[in-house]
Amino acid sequence: xxxxxxxxxxxxxxxxxxxxxxxxxxxxxxxxxxxxxxxxxxxxxxxxxxxxxxxxxxxxxxxxxxxxxxxxxxxxxxxxxxxxxxxxxxxxxxxxxxxxxxxxxxxxxxxxxxxxxxxxxxxxxxxxxxxxxxxxxxxxxxxxxxxxxxxxxxxxxxxxxxxxxxxxxxxxxxxxxxxxxxxxxxxxxxxxxxxxxxxxxxxxxxxxxxxxxxxxxxxxxxxxxxxxxxxxxxxxxxxxxxxxxxxxxxxxxxxxxxxxxxxxxxxxxxxxxx
Numbered sequence: 001x002x003x004x005x006x007x008x009x010x011x012x013x014x015x016x017x018x019x020x021x022x023x024x025x026x027x028x029x030x031x032x033x034x035x036x037x038x039x040x041x042x043x044x045x046x047x048x049x050x051x052x053x054x055x056x057x058x059x060x061x062x063x064x065x066x067x068x069x070x071x072x073x074x075x076x077x078x079x080x081x082x083x084x085x086x087x088x089x090x091x092x093x094x095x096x097x098x099x100x101x102x103x104x105x106x107x108x109x110x111x112x113x114x115x116x117x118x119x120x121x122x123x124x125x126x127x128x129x130x131x132x133x134x135x136x137x138x139x140x141x142x143x144x145x146x147x148x149x150x151x152x153x154x155x156x157x158x159x160x161x162x163x164x165x166x167x168x169x170x171x172x173x174x175x176x177x178x179x180x181x182x183x184x185x186x187x188x189x190x191x192x193x194x195x196x197x198x199x200x201x202x203x204x205x206x207x208x209x210x211x212x213x214x215x216x217x218x219x220x221x222x223x224x225x226x227x228x229x230x231x232x233x234x235x236x237x238x239x240x241x242x243x244x245x246x247x248x249x250x251x252x253x254x255x256x257x258x259x260x261x262x263x264x265x266x267x268x269x270x271x272x273x274x
Contacts, residue, residue, distance in 0.1 A: 001246065002249075003270065004249070004250045004251070005250065007032050007261065009033065010261075012047070018262065018265055022055060022265050023052045025268040027265070031088075049083035058090055060252075062089060062092075063091075063094025064093075065106060066106075072119070073126045073127065077153065079160075088161050088182075114137060118136055119138065127160065161182060163181065163184050164182070166186060168188065170188060182219035199244070202244045204220075220245055222238075224249075225251065226238065249269070249270065
């Protein structure tokens with residue numbers, strides 16, 4: 001299992017120093033939020049890339065239906081090249097939330113899902129060297145500017161790993177995951193979402209394997225909080241997720257203050273042995 005931490009915000013220079021501290025403390029990855037307005041995630045990640053050597057870097061997450069997918073593909077590809085192949089792109093529908101502001105974006109879930117599918121396929125096509133794409137809502141033609149031999153490409157091949165939200169047990173959402181490189185679990189109980197538990201991970205992996213199979217190196221992401229001051233307890237929190245098949249643990253403290261984040265980063269990841 002690999003271990004990452006997500007930064008909920010803060011001054012950009014402070015966040016860059018936290019990335020350096022995370023690498024020093026033994027974390028495998030560091031992730032930042034991508035907001036409608038605020039500190040730009042991709043500028044921040046690029047700065048982190050030049051200050052670190054091994055840390056995987058990415059968004060958690062990019063609301064792809066509210067972005068131009070070719071622009072996101074460019075940003076992730078650029079980060080991958082700056083970092084020497086350490087970028088990860090996490091994508092989802094984007095959750096309408098009054099606390100995030102209203103920018104007049106598409107709010108209907110079905111329409112956002114259509115845009116997400118288009119964006120996922122367009123990015124995959126670009127990173128496969130394709131110059132044309134025609135989807136339900138977006139299209140692309142780069143033949144006037146590039147040929148296949150000079151199209152800028154990521155370091156990682158066949159592409160920057162794409163983690164996508166999968167809403168369990170929704171078949172359409174789960175089928176989308178089969179086209180991606182990693183699963184961000186989301187569990188839907190009748191009319192509301194609830195936090196995933198390890199048993200959900202087992203069920204979701206079984207469904208994926210029974211309905212087309214996972215790509216080589218496919219990641220399954222779990223997230224939550226572990227204590228900074230008790231290594232054994234922290235490892236105990238993570239152990240059931242690893243046993244269920246999760247390949248990443250993301251330390252997620254969305255409402256914590258910066259001092260608490262610094263303390264958790266410095267304590268290192270919740271591995272069973274350190």
